[in-house]
Amino acid sequence: MSALTALFLRDMRLAVRIGGGAMMGVLFFLIVVTVFPFAVGPDLNLLSRIGPAVLWLGALLASLLGLDRLFEADRDDGALDLLVMSGRPLELVVVVKCLAHWTATGLPLVLATPFFALFLALEPKAILATMATLAVGTPALTLLGAIGAGLTVSLRRGGLLLAILVLPFTIPVLIFGVSAAGAAAVEGASFLTPFLLLSAMSLACLALAPFAAAAALRAGLD
Amino acid sequence: MLKSVTDLANPTRFLAFTAKALPVLVGLTLALFAVGLYGALVLAPPDYQQGETVKIMFIHVPAAWLSMFTYGLMTVSALGTLVWRHPLADVAARAAAPIGAAFTFLALVTGSLWGKPMWGTWWIWDARLTSVLILFIMYLGLLALWRTVEEPTRAAKLAAILILVGSVNLPIIKFSVDWWNTLHQPASVFRMDGPTIDGSMLWPLLVMALAFTALMLTLHLMAMRNEILRRRVRSLGLAAAGGVA
Numbered sequence: 040m041s042a043l044t045a046l047f048l049r050d051m052r053l054a055v056r057i058g059g060g061a062m063m064g065v066l067f068f069l070i071v072v073t074v075f076p077f078a079v080g081p082d083l084n085l086l087s088r089i090g091p092a093v094l095w096l097g098a099l100l101a102s103l104l105g106l107d108r109l110f111e112a113d114r115d116d117g118a119l120d121l122l123v124m125s126g127r128p129l130e131l132v133v134v135v136k137c138l139a140h141w142t143a144t145g146l147p148l149v150l151a152t153p154f155f156a157l158f159l160a161l162e163p164k165a166i167l168a169t170m171a172t173l174a175v176g177t178p179a180l181t182l183l184g185a186i187g188a189g190l191t192v193s194l195r196r197g198g199l200l201l202a203i204l205v206l207p208f209t210i211p212v213l214i215f216g217v218s219a220a221g222a223a224a225v226e227g228a229s230f231l232t233p234f235l236l237l238s239a240m241s242l243a244c245l246a247l248a249p250f251a252a253a254a255a256l257r258a259g260l261d
Numbered sequence: 262m263l264k265s266v267t268d269l270a271n272p273t274r275f276l277a278f279t280a281k282a283l284p285v286l287v288g289l290t291l292a293l294f295a296v297g298l299y300g301a302l303v304l305a306p307p308d309y310q311q312g313e314t315v316k317i318m319f320i321h322v323p324a325a326w327l328s329m330f331t332y333g334l335m336t337v338s339a340l341g342t343l344v345w346r347h348p349l350a351d352v353a354a355r356a357a358a359p360i361g362a363a364f365t366f367l368a369l370v371t372g373s374l375w376g377k378p379m380w381g382t383w384w385i386w387d388a389r390l391t392s393v394l395i396l397f398i399m400y401l402g403l404l405a406l407w408r409t410v411e412e413p414t415r416a417a418k419l420a421a422i423l424i425l426v427g428s429v430n431l432p433i434i435k436f437s438v439d440w441w442n443t444l445h446q447p448a449s450v451f452r453m454d455g456p457t458i459d460g461s462m463l464w465p466l467l468v469m470a471l472a473f474t475a476l477m478l479t480l481h482l483m484a485m486r487n488e489i490l491r492r493r494v495r496s497l498g499l500a501a502a503g504g505v506a
Contacts, residue, residue: 190406190422190423193410194409194410200402200409203398203401203402204405204406204423207399207402208426210391251422251425255419255422255423258418258419258422259419
């Protein structure tokens, strides 16, 4: 078993055990979706129109929630220093940790979407579209968040700063995610164009964000 | 030339040089503003459609240019910090951020004041306005990062990385009026087929842009001097506290 596979399995185990908080994101997601109808009123027509946007906002906020612990826990117990010295490229370590983080926190959000979408009276077509855009878009959120997590790893109480730093960069992902998910509910609107742009953004984040995050980690550690 | 640039990397020489350069820059800024404001407010004719509100342009457009110019300068400084480890690069970036935030704020406020009579709304979520608002938020985020990290060299590297990541926003702002159909008008000064503004309004605008640039450089050099002195005070304080004079 290669070191990177071992790292992935270790992070997964830590995430699902006590103190890992893997399910916390889904719970937060549920609460955001529940709170929304109280703010805008329980009008089902309105909710089904803004449903994809509500689900995307909930997922965005929920994915921010656990990001401050992405590297912090490893830094606290010294594992991060070992990872840096392991001889594996730090960029790859970042990718593996992001993958594990997304599997533990992002994927449950995608899987929970169809159930929460029922609260918002979404059509089956819109539910599928929202799931597809979240599945493609949330990795970009995790990878962008990794940059913020790298920047704030050496700070006490860096969680709030992380949200301030990362949220501006998530706006393009949100724009194309919501427009693709919303297009399914409207006749004649194109789903494919924003969906492809969203996919391109996720791939670009996968290619570039690990370098920025690794550079930030190195700068934060020495 | 190269020799003189590397000489300025020494903060003491930089302080001596700017002490001589600043009075010249201040004089230049005042002269440019005098000519620019007279040309903009007195000589330039009112627009045949917009009337006197067109004069907002002479503040709004230079402020918007400077908001991007300052971020570009910070991007170069960030490269200087990360690639060449230039001792003054971080000072330059740190000193530029509040100035850039102020110009961006000015561009947003004057744009809003101009938008109310012309478009009938203070704010609209169009691509140009939104991308400039994001630029403003990024300036504030950078300032927050600098204020949070205690150790200066670590703060320098972290801020430089964030500045480079944020520089993706600059082309988005520049081309936002071409890529999307927006309420904000497209570029009318720097165009392939020449400016579409009449000469009577163009020259005061360009003088005002130069005046804003001179003002930015003046404020930037002053802020850099203050930052250098602040760091010296800090290290003197640390040395005094540590008992190693």
